[in-house]
Amino acid sequence: MNLFNSALGKNITFVLPAYFVISGFSGILNIKYYYVFLCFVYIVTVLGNTVVMAVIYFDHNLRTPKYIAVFNLALVDLFGSSALMPKLLDIFLFNHRYIPYNDCLTFFFFCYSSLSMQSFNLVALSYDRLIAIIFPLHYQVKVTHRFMLSLIASFWVFVITVVLIAVGLLTRLSFCESVVINSYFCDHGQLYRLACNDYTPNVVIAFLLMALILWLPLAFIVLSYVCICYALSKVATVQERYKAFKTCTAHLALVAIYFLPILITFTIGSKIHQNARILNLSLTSIFPPMLNPIIYVLQTQEIKLHMLTVH
Template identity: 40%
Template sequence: MSLSQNFSIVHPEHFFISGLKDSPYSTYFYIFLFIIYFISVIGNSIVLLIIALHRSLHSPMYIAVFNLALADIGESNALIPNMIKLFFSGSQYISYNACLANMFFVSFFITVQTYTLVVLAFDRFIAICLPLRYNAIVNNKFMAIVFSVIWVFNSCMVTMTTSLITRLSFCKSNVIESWYCDYGRLMMMPCNDSSIQKIAAYVIEAFFFVAPPFIIILSYMGIFLALCKITTWEGRFKALKTCVSHLLVVGSFFLPIISNIIASPAANNRFIGGTLALTLPPMLNPIIYVLTTAKIKDLIRKMLDNRSAPIRANVSK
């Protein structure tokens, strides 16, 4: 305990993550989460390796895809293993410091994901609306600077909001009605004033979850106007085709969140919907980019052919 403004700030030794403790199907759900985690890590690792090892993919757009895959792996590792550990260990208690660390890393990687999607939207906007100036505006140095700023700025913002939690006193309850150490849920639990923390939460929500989709929508409005100026349907389709993977990734990221907001308020449904809203996008993103990007598909096909060639040669002997 520490003294501040004539009252003691109570930091509990542990928090209790309630999760799906009352659901009869929770075991199957956590097994499903493990499958999601496995596919997410393997899929994003493959995307990282392909982009890193092939110089033909060392371009601005694929630097952004590389950053997205890195954030996806980070979020999956920050969220799912801890959930599975808490459930299968038979104890859903997490220490105070571990809870803050969990909150920091989950929040950090999710915010990195959101602004990576914004950068990808900007990349497509410049490529379609200003094709002659694309190489002058968007290059590898530009992307390196942008993502350095995103990682540093996001880490500072999330550090600030996490540190504000240490000013809250949890003297009434230590039960977090969520599937991880959720900043929003923790703000509803303290017995002292949390107005500063709530203001910070609103700022973070506006900056990371309201502004990004708004910017992406504006980008695609500009892209749509540029497509209308293309005289041939073939040209429009060719330009729009370059946006397919990004649009699918944006949909996989924001649609589950929106669906969870308007879904049933039942506790178990909210838990399942909220969990899938955070865990499905990192699994779907590498699948989307592999299936919709010709360059990545061709490189994977060549890698498989090169590996199978010695086997075919040995068999023929």
């Protein structure tokens, strides 16, 4: 305790709250209908991602490096939605807004881990498309099962490590005044801004998380498609270009669904009402996991063929 007091300052006592309060949406009429909608979204998310995982697992023709990444994306979507949605519905639909301190940090860890892995999974799929189009003759050598498994495993290790560091930095904060989180879950930024002591390290890790988990993957994906477009411009016929680029449509749709709402939120987030910002952030969290399996079923020929064969 003396160590904490010296770090906090002479006149500040380190306070570890018993709980936080999730404020969520305030003053919105008929908001409970939105939570019923969230319940529907969660059911569709669970069913859709379970179907995609089952199809890939049972169809031996789909056990390729690309579909290892697709399987992991469905797993991450299922994992993230199950970490966020039941607790969110419990908090708001049943008015259980008080969340114990340790539960809040756990809630934060699982939500941020899943959101981060979605980003890196899109990087893995982007790399797969990049090699398949630019180096088609070397694809089988460069993108192997072992390589894809190692890549995804390294992403998991990296994400868990950086999010655990963020959690560790939160535990050094003292909450001697408000414990009300102005968000729909235990949001990192909203949490550290409640602290009474210096939260500069938390600001630094927040910027690092943003750079490493959002901007760096997006930059890689954009650069990969610049290379793909350049390579396709060298292809002789328009039909061949179209056929090659068509294999990227599902991945491009996933990238747009994941990154565009986040970019819009962070671009205009400070200019809109708090309720609108929280509502938009909640939609960016719940829609990609629901839409990803639908896009892959509709846009991917191999999965559609399997579904038709089963029926």
